[in-house]
Amino acid sequence: MITTRRDLPRIAAALVVAATSLFAASNPASAATKIQRLVSPGGIEAWFVQDATVPLVAMEYAFTGGSTQDTADKQGIGSFTTNMLDEGAGDLDSKAFHERLERRAITMNFSVTRDYVRGSMRMLKGDSGEAFDLLRLALTSPRFDAEPLERVRSQMISNARRETTNPVSIAGHRFWEEAFGTHPYAWRPNGTVESLSAIQAADLRDYAHRVLAKDTLKVAVVGDIDAETLGKLLDKTFGALPAKADLKAVPAIDAAKPPRHAFVMLDVPQSSINFGGPGIARNDPDFMAAYIVNHILGGGTLSSRLYKEVREKRGLAYSVSQSLIWMNKSSVFAGTTATRADKATETLDTITSEIARMGREGPTQQELDEAKSYLKGSQMLALDTSSKIASALVQYQLDNLGIDYIEKRNAIVDAVTLDDAKRVAKRIWGQGLLSVSVGRASQAAAEPAAPAKSN
Incomplete structure (x- = not known):
């Protein structure tokens, strides 16, 4: 854009x-x-x-x-x-x-x-x-x-x-x-x-x-x-804008039910992978529990499970992360990574396995406590300019969170129990993945690229 x-x-x-x-x-x-x-x-x-x-x-x-x-x-x-x-x-x-x-x-x-x-x-x-x-x-x-x-x-x-x-x-x-x-x-x-x-x-x-x-x-x-x-x-x-918008109705929809995978052939040395599945609405009572579990699983920090499994243990990718995305009529969780073409299958298998484990077992109490501490501290550090504060306040309005949301947020985070986290982990991450891989086919990826012909 x-x-x-x-x-x-x-x-x-x-x-x-x-x-x-x-x-x-x-x-x-x-x-x-x-x-x-x-x-x-x-x-x-x-x-x-x-x-x-x-x-x-x-x-x-x-x-x-x-x-x-x-x-x-x-x-x-x-x-x-x-x-x-x-x-x-x-x-x-x-x-x-x-x-x-x-x-x-x-x-x-x-x-x-x-x-x-x-x-x-x-x-x-x-x-x-x-x-x-x-x-x-x-x-x-x-x-x-x-x-x-x-x-x-x-x-x-x-x-x-x-x-x-x-x-x-x-x-x-x-x-x-x-x-x-x-x-x-x-x-x-x-x-x-x-x-x-x-x-x-x-x-x-x-x-x-x-x-x-x-x-x-x-x-x-x-x-x-x-x-x-x-x-x-x-x-x-x-003041001179129209009093009422004339919007086309947008129907509610659930994201497609996993598991399903799509492959797009593209002759590039590095494959791009997107993965995710149905998410959770912003007004759902379990939203904060899901937000915390998402942070533990793949929230973009160096301590997330996906980062540890995909990069630290196996060296498959430079980065991997996922986030919750909520819209007015649906929601998804969505993640991305990129890896060598000959490692694309192993990378996606590792992500799929780790997400399935979270769905089965949920987080540990230590993971939950550490995630809560991080999310409470990072929220205020993220509001470090007038523009960021204004942007957050607009988002709180769009999400119908109330003008006192900043004051209440830490208590909402603290109220999430381990049982809550395990329940929402099974609900969202226990259903398999929607995934897309773009790159070379596995056989082609294992072979060196053909040398360019000279004229």
């Missing part, structure tokens, strides 16, 4: 200072008391943390919609739309809009996930008025002019074409197709060469009009701004 990032030195310096300023207290409860629920005079709600340590303001926001609002024959409409929002708006063409951003070192980003359109903005306090006004134009009056449209299309098609020969991309796309078939979750959020070629400006206008609406908007703001000023800026920025 193409995003706009213009992190110029003036704002970068402020961010360095901000990284150590906010939520510095080690007690999560003290941090949580700073979060306010603000409702503007026009009814725009935001979660708000006022902090005057540095003259910086960060805002994150989201609209429900995402790539599920594309169409099967025009995958990538949402991504194309967000890539065009800062390419001219109102009476400003693309060049003039970018010059306004750069003059004030304003950072403005737009992106699409399967369920949401997300945006972020950072600016110095004195530039808040101009930054919010530019965002207003981008969201309410995007131009979709021909020249930037074709330029962005060319960039997106170039990316899509590269993905057709990239084993990591191929494995990732195929995993979602195996998991969700023809459901919109299987579509490619960034589009394909064919679909991107078919998208027109009218498709982008229609998407923006249907998706960018006040009734699904979630906002979080962190920084040096007072509530009264922020309320007025929120109304000015979002």
